Amino acid sequence: MYEIITTISKWMLPCLVIFIPLYALIRKVPIYESFIEGAKEGFPTAIQIIPHLVGMMVAVAIFRDSGAMQFYLQFLKPVAHWFHIPDEVLPIGLLRPISGTGSLAFVESILRTYGPDSFIGKVASTIQASTDTTLYVITVYFGAVGIKRSMYALKVGLWADLAGFIFSLIFCSLVFL
């Protein structure tokens, strides 16, 4: 099953890159001009995102690197023990929604210390893989079109991250223990 999906994934991009222009040319679209027309928007869009992303990532970096995060983790530990959650995966759960590279660093350190095939290594991998960096996604998507009030989108994203964390623990326990 995995082989089939990875093969599809590997072939997807090359196939799209040939299929789209080929189909368009048959439909008599001036493909090269059309490509340039669309590609023009890429640069301003990326530039538009910069202020939003700088604002967000500065705050995340200060929170992460100053020791504030470790401080809050202390309070979460008793709660985690209550639910039999391994201590080591807590920082991943806390960092995952705000910084993808930050939580990945913790996953790597777990894989290095406990090995990728240990239970805790598998839990860490699953948590990292089963959800996305909510803060980054919201900042980029809303930043690109200039939305200032994100309504409840952040709340939904963060709850979904917590759900992903809990479901990862549950399914890993069921499958690997």
Next chain:
Amino acid sequence: MINYIWLFMIASGVTAAALQGRIDLVTTAALTGAKEAVAVCIGLISILVFWLGMMHIAKDAGLLEKLAKLLRPVAKLLFPTVPQDHPAMGYILSNMSANLFGLGNAATPMGIKAMEELQKLNPNPTIATPAMCTLLALNTSGLTLIPTTIIGIRMKYESVDPTDIIGPTLLATFCATTFAVLLDRYYQYRTWNK
């Protein structure tokens, strides 16, 4: 809410650094954060330029409309507020397909394009619409069939079976996404049906 989270992260960071007598940590962190953010945006330029070009061809050829027509039942269920033939639908569905098949790079430009189209339907361009929130719920919950990045990392640390986490990952991400969509519906109802 974002204002509070932002202030909370900065204020608690500064306090923590000050209490440890290492206020210099804040200065370094602020500069690292800003540098990382600009690097991410610069990295986005190439991806955006390439994929927005490709998507424009697809749009001119009528491919996006085709995709939207094909997946109409799903779209109708998830995005009842968007007119069925609106170009946003094509972009939303390409964004979802790219995510599912692990083409993370392509998913971002398509999602941004979808946002731009949804913005055209928005009566108040600074406030997010229900459809925008649903699109974000789908993207933040990270629904994917193949977690490529993490499998690569597990291989790097010489896992005997780097792919054995796919099962639980799929189950977890599917449940989290379902939860996100339901929660999004609930808030949507609460916010706009008062």
